[in-house]
Amino acid sequence: MRIISRGFRGRRDRTEGGRLPPGQYLVRDFPVLSAGPTPRTKLTDWSFSITGEVDEPKTWTWEQFRSLPTETLTRDIHCVTKWSKLDTAWEGVSVDTLLEGVETAAEYVMAFSDGDYTTNLPLEDLTGGRAWVAFAYDGAPLEPQHGGPARLLVPHLYLWKSAKWVRGLRLMNDDEPGFWETYGYHMYGDPWREQRYSGD
Amino acid sequence: MDETELRLDGNAVAGILQEMFVPELTAARGRCVGCGEVGEMGAQHLYMYPHAPGAVLRCRFCEGVLAVMVRGGGRVRMALHGLVWLEVPQPAAPA
């Protein structure tokens, strides 16, 4: 039997009901959650690669990456720890741009990051204008604690899929679990279907 | 006699498993796979707890992952692959 704590509501704001997936609440700050220490890779040592099941791997230095065409976008983001943040403003390179000219039969992707973090996604979810490698938030360079210099941004999935400090995408024929997925987080992670844990 | 005759069911190890996993484990010592240092679990670095369903225990010397725990979906899952071994003191024999 659960004891109800009389008068306890938690720090939760559900006022934007329609825009909040089930179980989520609204925050106005930007919580920091990391599975490890914040990596501090120098921009001169940074690169971004497309590897795995591709005819020809691709790599960009920071300079080359930043000379790619960029997009600005405003999206709601949803974290599995139950906070959502509305209308977040980002600038980044569309994954469509990064995959231009890449020949592959792969259907899945493992995003990999500094600090050995990984997360898996269907390739389909990274294409068609649904995913970015973002380097700016709210008009300023992305801060290290939020994933700077660059993070993956896949706003339609729970935020653990938007790998911070991302350094590349490994294309795979078969789905494989990334870091959290190995330990029981959901393989897909759709906030609207509340896919938090495997089996949800 | 060969090993097939000596083999038992895993069930028989219940006593050791209970010796290992029921007591308090923050005072248990473990050796890091990454750097080989030995430390008590309570002295290591913990990330994400209590704000997320997952928690990551990292080595305080090399920040390598020692253990990962996820609570949710009606279960607790734990991976200990960053530990070469984990050790708890054996309770003293009853007088």
Add this chain to the structure above:
Amino acid sequence: MARAAIQRRLTWRVARVAEVVDETPRVRSLALSVPDWPGHRAGQHVDVRLTAEDGYVAERSYSIASAPDDGERLMLTVERIDDGEVSPYLTEELQPGDPVELRGPIGGYFAWTVDDGGPLLLVAGGSGVCPLMAMIRHRAARASMVPARLLYSSRTLDDVIYRDELDRDGGDGSGLEVVHTLTRGHPPGWTGRSRRIDAEMLAELAWPPERRPLAYVCGPTPLVESVASALVALGHDPDRVRTERFGPTGN
């Protein structure tokens, strides 16, 4: 402590608030009565769980501030973090008679009993004094003469938790010394220290590494990080420097 109690699987219990005591403008102690409390060691903590009417749950850890020698009475001391989720509820909403769910005692690493000996070096920032107070109270309850020093950093004199009790204990001739340092201003005539705890202060107040003091450092994460690394840099054995980080709890 009965080993059987420790071997028991951790379960949620319902405690009742017996009494609330305002320690400082931002800190309140909750005296809880916990039926069948199995006992604890000084330095251990409990997990507290709050459940909203719609089923939403929040869990946080709180150190046990009372000595193990107090039976079914358990004292928690909570600092209010203004934008926090749980601490404002515990310090402002909870009233005597209310039930509160908790489980424990938890943690064997950051624990001390008189048999562990000393010299005992206790370093606290803000509410980090709570588990160290349990050690001080346990030491007193057992009339232990283990040399002990508490170096305690607070914002202002009004923010010092357990001030009267510490003033009394510090002069009781049992070998406990209490040193305060204030980081955000001090009253006229203040003769104590008035800066953040730094390596110099630790060099002066910690026993020399050759005495092999047993150090317990507790408080906001940044303070714990800096004190623990300073102690190790001064030559103290890292295995004898125990830490309990409370997280980003201000101060």
